Amino acid sequence: xxxxxxxNAFVIVGGLAAWRKAGNPTESVPRDDLVKLPxxx
Amino acid sequence: xxxxxxxxxxxxYVLVFVIVLAESLGMPVPAALALVAxxxxxxxxxxxxxxxxxxxxxxxLLGDSMLFVLGxxxxxxxxxxxxxxxxxxxxxxxxxxxxxxxxxxxTLLFAKFIPGINTxxxxxxxxxxxxxxxxxxxxxxxxxxYAIVYIAVGFLFRDFLASLAHGFQTAGRAVESVTVLxxxxxxxYRVWLYRKHAVYRVVPRVQVEELAxxxxxxxxxxIVLMDVRSHGYYDSGAARIKGSIRxxxxxxxxxxxxxxxxKDIYVYCT
Numbered sequence: 001x002x003x004x005x006x007x008n009a010f011v012i013v014g015g016l017a018a019w020r021k022a023g024n025p026t027e028s029v030p031r032d033d034l035v036k037l038p039x040x041x
Numbered sequence: 042x043x044x045x046x047x048x049x050x051x052x053x054y055v056l057v058f059v060i061v062l063a064e065s066l067g068m069p070v071p072a073a074l075a076l077v078a079x080x081x082x083x084x085x086x087x088x089x090x091x092x093x094x095x096x097x098x099x100x101x102l103l104g105d106s107m108l109f110v111l112g113x114x115x116x117x118x119x120x121x122x123x124x125x126x127x128x129x130x131x132x133x134x135x136x137x138x139x140x141x142x143x144x145x146x147x148t149l150l151f152a153k154f155i156p157g158i159n160t161x162x163x164x165x166x167x168x169x170x171x172x173x174x175x176x177x178x179x180x181x182x183x184x185x186x187y188a189i190v191y192i193a194v195g196f197l198f199r200d201f202l203a204s205l206a207h208g209f210q211t212a213g214r215a216v217e218s219v220t221v222l223x224x225x226x227x228x229x230y231r232v233w234l235y236r237k238h239a240v241y242r243v244v245p246r247v248q249v250e251e252l253a254x255x256x257x258x259x260x261x262x263x264i265v266l267m268d269v270r271s272h273g274y275y276d277s278g279a280a281r282i283k284g285s286i287r288x289x290x291x292x293x294x295x296x297x298x299x300x301x302x303x304k305d306i307y308v309y310c311t
Contacts, residue, residue: 003244005297008305010247015311016270016282022249025283033287 053079053088058096061188065104067160073191080195090196094188101153101184102177105163109176112164141165149179153187252307256284265301267308282309 002009012019020026057079064072076097082088141148141162152162166176255264266285281287288296288308300306 001293002297002300002306002308007297007300007302010245010305010307012252012282012307012309013246013248015309016268016280017311018249019282019309022253024249024253026280027283029279029281029287 053082054092054096057093058100061097061100062104064159065101065163066107073187076188076191077195080192080197081199082195083192084196084199090192094185094192097188097192098181098184101187102181105180105184106177108160108163109167109171109173109180112167113170114167142169146171146175146179149176150183150186153183154190247307260305263304265304265306267306269308269310285309 014021016026057075060070060075061072063070079088079093079097083090083093146166148158149162149166153159163176163180166180252264255261266282267288268281268285269288
């Protein structure tokens with residue numbers, strides 16, 4: 001869809017797992033970015 | 042139907058228990074049909090009603106409790122796995138959670154009658170920290186209702202079901218032809234759809250090593266990393282590629298309004 005809209009988009013082969021396996025830096029998802037889901041308690 | 046009835050007559054209780062348990066664990070098997078056949082077997086005097094009912098309810102409680110516990114301790118990872126089979130995994134998790142929360146524990150009473158919800162309800166209840174005793178109470182009621190309804194259908198309509206099965210056998214050839222034609226038509230439609238969108242399917246891919254090199258080069262300011270995963274943002278221990286930003290995959294039409302067209306966008310969805 002991104003390419004259809006004219007964006008220069010690429011897919012990272014292997015995603016986060018491949019990125020980690022290659023020893024590249026990751027970060028924890030910031031609290032503000034976490035999606036809050038409802039709980040019963 | 043007659044063949045299933047004969048099988049249930051021979052291995053009755055075990056068969057019903059296994060099929061019902063399998064469906065409770067999320068496998069695509071017709072537990073309702075097994076219960077209907079079980080009810081018909083009871084009407085035929087092949088099985089005992091109380092034993093059948095107790096086994097069916099026990100199987101559902103066992104399967105649901107396992108998914109409840111898994112949901113409670115695996116967070117949303119289990120839901121993500123179950124939702125992967127759906128068309129929109131993101132919507133699957135969020136909408137299921139919100140719908141479940143709005144309707145509350147009563148959802149468990151009727152969840153088994155709704156395809157999709159029947160498998161999602163127990164792990165959702167676990168993930169959303171429903172108290173185990175409350176879950177068991179409502180799940181027991183829901184499982185009992187489900188078993189009673191379908192066993193009753195089989196019990197009351199045994200003769201009608203037998204006629205229906207016989208009718209299907211008689212009309213077999215016609216039904217087969219219509220089914221084959223429908224399958225061919227559907228396959229042709231899918232091929233047409235695939236060819237129509239083929240030009241957009243060739244999305245350039247980049248290896249992580251190449252991307253890592255670009256990120257330390259002078260081109261790094263022209264790069265944007267986007268995380269379009271469906272369920273990496275629910276648990277506090279979640280991680281992402283450093284410097285990436287989250288994009289809601291099912292809200293892409295809105296998100297692209299603010300995306301830069303003068304930069305290279307690298308996305309990852311796993």
